Amino acid sequence: MIKRIGNTPIEEKHRASCHCGAVVLELALPDGVVDPRRCDCSLCRRRGAIVASVPLAGIRILRGEAVLRCYRFNTHTAQHYFCSVCGIYTHHQRRSNPAEYGYNLACLEGVNPFELGEVPLRDGVNHPADRSGSHLPL
Numbered sequence: 264m265i266k267r268i269g270n271t272p273i274e275e276k277h278r279a280s281c282h283c284g285a286v287v288l289e290l291a292l293p294d295g296v297v298d299p300r301r302c303d304c305s306l307c308r309r310r311g312a313i314v315a316s317v318p319l320a321g322i323r324i325l326r327g328e329a330v331l332r333c334y335r336f337n338t339h340t341a342q343h344y345f346c347s348v349c350g351i352y353t354h355h356q357r358r359s360n361p362a363e364y365g366y367n368l369a370c371l372e373g374v375n376p377f378e379l380g381e382v383p384l385r386d387g388v389n390h391p392a393d394r395s396g397s398h399l400p401l
């Protein structure tokens with residue numbers, strides 16, 4: 264359970280924002296930052312974000328719903344949201360667990376993700392949803 268990153272305590276209701284500030288989210292993080300990961304899927308390898316988890320009810324959009332855009336690819340299950348003004352990825356509804364959002368750890372206010380230390384890697388090339396049935400290329 265990660266309750267502090269660098270000098271920034273993780274609040275039970277912690278705000279997150281995109282770069283330009285058009286999008287502001289409130290994240291419910293009663294257990295702090297949960298399960299931070301990097302991922303090597305075709306999307307994450309390009310965007311490079313560290314992603315942590317919240318249940319769907321754990322994100323409230325305080326501002327900027329109208330400027331959020333959604334990107335889908337491959338099976339079109341996951342919904343990747345980003346600010347259409349500054350382009351920063353904020354959060355996504357997961358394909359591996361649609362009851363969860365992943366969110367961009369670097370969007371948490373006051374948090375410098377480089378102070379997190381070593382971050383585990385998720386195997387996004389061999390996606391859990393592809394392991395049974397036919398293998399889909401990314």
Ligand SMILES: [Zn+2]
Nearest residue numbers: 281283346349
């Ligand atoms: Zn923005």
